[in-house]
Amino acid sequence: MTATLVDLKQMGAAAKSAARKLAASDSSVRNAALEAIADGLVANEDRILAANQKDIAESRAVGLDEHVIDRMVLNHDRVVAMADACREIAALPDPIGNVLEERTMQNGLDIKRVSVPIGVIGVIFESRPNVTIDITALCLKSGNGAILRGGKEALGANLVLAEIARDAITSVGLPTDCVQFISTTDRSIVNEMLQLDRYIDLIIPRGGAELVRFVGETAKMPAITGGVGVCHTYVDEAADVDKAVKIVTNAKTQRPTVCNAMDTVLVHSSIAGDFLPALARAKGMSDVELRVDGRALDLLGQIAEGARVVPARDDDFGTEFLSLIASVKVVDSMDEAMDHMTEFGSAHSEAIVTEDARTAERFLNEVDAAAVFRNASTYFNDGGQFGLGAEVAVSTSKLHARGPMGLREITTYKWVVRGDGQVRT
Amino acid sequence: MTATLVDLKQMGAAAKSAARKLAASDSSVRNAALEAIADGLVANEDRILAANQKDIAESRAVGLDEHVIDRMVLNHDRVVAMADACREIAALPDPIGNVLEERTMQNGLDIKRVSVPIGVIGVIFESRPNVTIDITALCLKSGNGAILRGGKEALGANLVLAEIARDAITSVGLPTDCVQFISTTDRSIVNEMLQLDRYIDLIIPRGGAELVRFVGETAKMPAITGGVGVCHTYVDEAADVDKAVKIVTNAKTQRPTVCNAMDTVLVHSSIAGDFLPALARAKGMSDVELRVDGRALDLLGQIAEGARVVPARDDDFGTEFLSLIASVKVVDSMDEAMDHMTEFGSAHSEAIVTEDARTAERFLNEVDAAAVFRNASTYFNDGGQFGLGAEVAVSTSKLHARGPMGLREITTYKWVVRGDGQVRT
Numbered sequence: 001m002t003a004t005l006v007d008l009k010q011m012g013a014a015a016k017s018a019a020r021k022l023a024a025s026d027s028s029v030r031n032a033a034l035e036a037i038a039d040g041l042v043a044n045e046d047r048i049l050a051a052n053q054k055d056i057a058e059s060r061a062v063g064l065d066e067h068v069i070d071r072m073v074l075n076h077d078r079v080v081a082m083a084d085a086c087r088e089i090a091a092l093p094d095p096i097g098n099v100l101e102e103r104t105m106q107n108g109l110d111i112k113r114v115s116v117p118i119g120v121i122g123v124i125f126e127s128r129p130n131v132t133i134d135i136t137a138l139c140l141k142s143g144n145g146a147i148l149r150g151g152k153e154a155l156g157a158n159l160v161l162a163e164i165a166r167d168a169i170t171s172v173g174l175p176t177d178c179v180q181f182i183s184t185t186d187r188s189i190v191n192e193m194l195q196l197d198r199y200i201d202l203i204i205p206r207g208g209a210e211l212v213r214f215v216g217e218t219a220k221m222p223a224i225t226g227g228v229g230v231c232h233t234y235v236d237e238a239a240d241v242d243k244a245v246k247i248v249t250n251a252k253t254q255r256p257t258v259c260n261a262m263d264t265v266l267v268h269s270s271i272a273g274d275f276l277p278a279l280a281r282a283k284g285m286s287d288v289e290l291r292v293d294g295r296a297l298d299l300l301g302q303i304a305e306g307a308r309v310v311p312a313r314d315d316d317f318g319t320e321f322l323s324l325i326a327s328v329k330v331v332d333s334m335d336e337a338m339d340h341m342t343e344f345g346s347a348h349s350e351a352i353v354t355e356d357a358r359t360a361e362r363f364l365n366e367v368d369a370a371a372v373f374r375n376a377s378t379y380f381n382d383g384g385q386f387g388l389g390a391e392v393a394v395s396t397s398k399l400h401a402r403g404p405m406g407l408r409e410i411t412t413y414k415w416v417v418r419g420d421g422q423v424r425t
Numbered sequence: 426m427t428a429t430l431v432d433l434k435q436m437g438a439a440a441k442s443a444a445r446k447l448a449a450s451d452s453s454v455r456n457a458a459l460e461a462i463a464d465g466l467v468a469n470e471d472r473i474l475a476a477n478q479k480d481i482a483e484s485r486a487v488g489l490d491e492h493v494i495d496r497m498v499l500n501h502d503r504v505v506a507m508a509d510a511c512r513e514i515a516a517l518p519d520p521i522g523n524v525l526e527e528r529t530m531q532n533g534l535d536i537k538r539v540s541v542p543i544g545v546i547g548v549i550f551e552s553r554p555n556v557t558i559d560i561t562a563l564c565l566k567s568g569n570g571a572i573l574r575g576g577k578e579a580l581g582a583n584l585v586l587a588e589i590a591r592d593a594i595t596s597v598g599l600p601t602d603c604v605q606f607i608s609t610t611d612r613s614i615v616n617e618m619l620q621l622d623r624y625i626d627l628i629i630p631r632g633g634a635e636l637v638r639f640v641g642e643t644a645k646m647p648a649i650t651g652g653v654g655v656c657h658t659y660v661d662e663a664a665d666v667d668k669a670v671k672i673v674t675n676a677k678t679q680r681p682t683v684c685n686a687m688d689t690v691l692v693h694s695s696i697a698g699d700f701l702p703a704l705a706r707a708k709g710m711s712d713v714e715l716r717v718d719g720r721a722l723d724l725l726g727q728i729a730e731g732a733r734v735v736p737a738r739d740d741d742f743g744t745e746f747l748s749l750i751a752s753v754k755v756v757d758s759m760d761e762a763m764d765h766m767t768e769f770g771s772a773h774s775e776a777i778v779t780e781d782a783r784t785a786e787r788f789l790n791e792v793d794a795a796a797v798f799r800n801a802s803t804y805f806n807d808g809g810q811f812g813l814g815a816e817v818a819v820s821t822s823k824l825h826a827r828g829p830m831g832l833r834e835i836t837t838y839k840w841v842v843r844g845d846g847q848v849r850t
Contacts, residue, residue, distance in 0.1 A: 020767075024791050103812050109801060111811055118823055119793070201823055220642050222824045243846040250848035342445075364841050366449050368544070376534060376844030385849065386536055386840065387528050398543055398626050399647045400825035403840045415811065415828045416789050419801030421668040423675030424810065 012199025018175035019145030036168035119201035229348030236354035437624025444570030461593035544626035654773030661779035
């Protein structure tokens with residue numbers, strides 16, 4: 001049941017117990033559950049869309065931001081896409097039970113390292129209702145229980161989606177409670193979730209910087225934090241200016257509300273005079289506000305058309321804008337650019353544009369981030385783009401998983417040792 | 426400098442900066458540092474042993490437990506062993522810079538997942554001074570900075586060892602501060618360490634259950650907790666009694682003070698009448714106190730010789746004894762045994778003794794622990810025994826590393842993407 005009066009502990013205990021059965025289930029049964037969810041989504045499209053439209057109407061009535069509402073919208077194509085995602089995940093190889101490493105020791109012990117589910121994964125997310133299905137599908141496939149907490153604005157659709165998922169799980173004979181959705185909208189529930197280390201093995205906050213920081217610091221269980229990207233692109237003195245303009249424009253404007261969107265351009269002083277005016281005049285940049293440091297302002301002061309140019313304040317560096325704003329700083333060396341990234345970045349996605357291979361290799365080697373790019377847009381930091389398939393989150397943690405988290409990243413392993421009476425002396 | 430007046434933040438900042446240089450260093454230089462440490466240990470044996478003898482004398486004077494003092498003792502052989510460990514680690518393959526995964530996408534992007542150091546690793550440990558050298562060597566080899574905090578009883582020897590390591594690091598041109606030892610003995614320093622998430626990327630507590638729990642709950646940075654093992658051996662109805670006696674005796678008595686020592690025997694009721702008396706009479710068990718449940722007591726009540734038998738109290742289950750004590754419980758099924766492990770175990774090392782392959786496979790599949798064993802002693806859960814070489818700790822965390830943590834387990838990865846101007850549409 002997706003209870004409205006939440007007894008979180010009871011929910012946790014039920015998820016833990018169900019997850020143990022799920023972990024021991026055959027992959028064909030887990031895949032059948034995913035197919036059943038896909039069928040359920042298609043069969044219940046009208047209910048899903050009706051609930052979604054109600055959510056949207058209520059959100060508009062309370063004056064929610066249009067860009068948040070934009071992310072909530074479901075339609076026929078999006079329901080089909082959710083169903084397709086379930087079927088695609090079903091078709092992937094089983095991520096658990098794989099022998100990752102194997103050896104026979106001199107004493108005859110057979111030692112295998114085998115992939116296993118993590119247990120119960122808690123995910124806290126925001127407005128997009130499709131996340132409910134994506135995470136349910138990835139957790140089911142990988143034998144993990146899931147406790148989901150979505151944004152309150154999308155609650156109506158989320159409850160319908162969770163019910164469809166749970167009905168499908170039940171229909172194939174798996175324990176219904178391996179997926180549970182928290183239906184209370186009381187914010188204090190998040191704090192309570194973070195105490196439940198007995199039942200939740202991993203917590204993943206997907207949301208704003210404040211939520212991510214709070215969860216990282218507060219959770220008693222391990223947390224993989226993601227979704228916050230303060231991303232830089234360094235335009236080197238040996239950059240191809242046309243490429244640099246194209247890459248920066250793409251990284252900033254293609255989807256400004258996502259975590260891999262670029263926030264800050266660092267440009268080498270010897271090329272800034274060519275690059276910055278070209279950037280400011282680029283067609284795709286016309287809606288972007290450039291918050292520029294003093295040296296960039298000198299170079300851009302005369303640009304009347306194209307991008308809007310304003311002087312940067314200190315806090316424009318190190319900020320994730322999530323909108324059509326970019327900060328710009330002129331630097332005198334790659335070292336200065338890398339130091340800036342270390343100080344202001346979130347180790348998410350950092351790029352260099354340069355034709356100089358040695359410079360590029362030094363950058364790729366020395367910059368410490370989940371993903372580093374040469375001559376490509378930071379917007380590529382994504383499970384699908386990296387060939388991993390659907391993702392749970394993009395991790396900026398350094399432990400366990402870094403960057404896009406697909407199926408493998410929500411598994412762990414155990415050592416399985418088979419002997420014949422061996423003892424250690 | 427191994428400051429006596431610790432400015433932890435300054436130490437952290439220095440370690441972070443040094444670790445960045447270390448990460449970019451050539452593996453030959455890191456290996457040279459390890460060889461130099463080995464040379465330094467051999468050359469300074471007299472100083473090391475003098476400091477150690479002073480530590481021991483002072484510990485005796487304040488009445489420290491003899492088994493703690495026993496763990497502190499250094500001698501010629503142990504100094505040679507530390508030096509050998511450094512040379513062995515130097516000879517291992519470089520754990521960083523390895524391409525773990527690689528693909529070229531249709532758009533031409535070259536995507537590689539590459540192993541990299543974690544950054545700065547904080548380790549809190551207890552009485553054994555050799556840990557200072559082992560962890561220094563593993564961190565250096567893997568390009569990680571290290572901030573070490575050892576037991577106050579072994580401080581004198583630890584400071585000498587840290588100085589030898591730092592001199593060696595300096596001698597090969599690496600930044601001295603990539604290894605730092607906290608010399609203040611004030612306990613509050615641990616709490617301060619746990620706040621330093623800006624400088625310490627991973628904290629590893631090696632010590633008692635209380636320390637491990639405190640660090641896991643308090644640390645702002647990710648923690649990998651280890652070193653606490655409440656380990657069970659389930660003697661199945663289809664067990665070979667001789668093997669079971671041998672395995673249980675080894676797991677309990679070979680080295681009772683370590684985390685992989687067995688704490689509790691669960692025995693199937695249909696074999697308990699054969700097994701328990703044989704265990705109690707086994708030669709190696711004569712010094713072991715068996716704390717047994719009511720059914721076991723009925724079976725063992727007549728045993729006058731051999732092991733001491735006393736009735737178990739509730740808290741004898743779920744306790745890590747770290748001494749020659751074992752609790753014993755009779756169960757009626759493997760499911761009951763597995764449920765007991767879930768409830769009372771610490772997911773460290775769990776074993777089954779059985780000749781029935783299907784039963785064994787179910788156990789190995791369903792029990793969720795860092796290492797699961799069939800017909801072998803839990804005492805095998807160790808990096809060396811698993812063929813991993815030296816270990817930093819034995820992790821009971823589920824994320825990132827599980828079981829013995831060798832070099833690979835103190836690395837992470839980053840995604841390195843090489844393009845030619847690609848943008849994402």
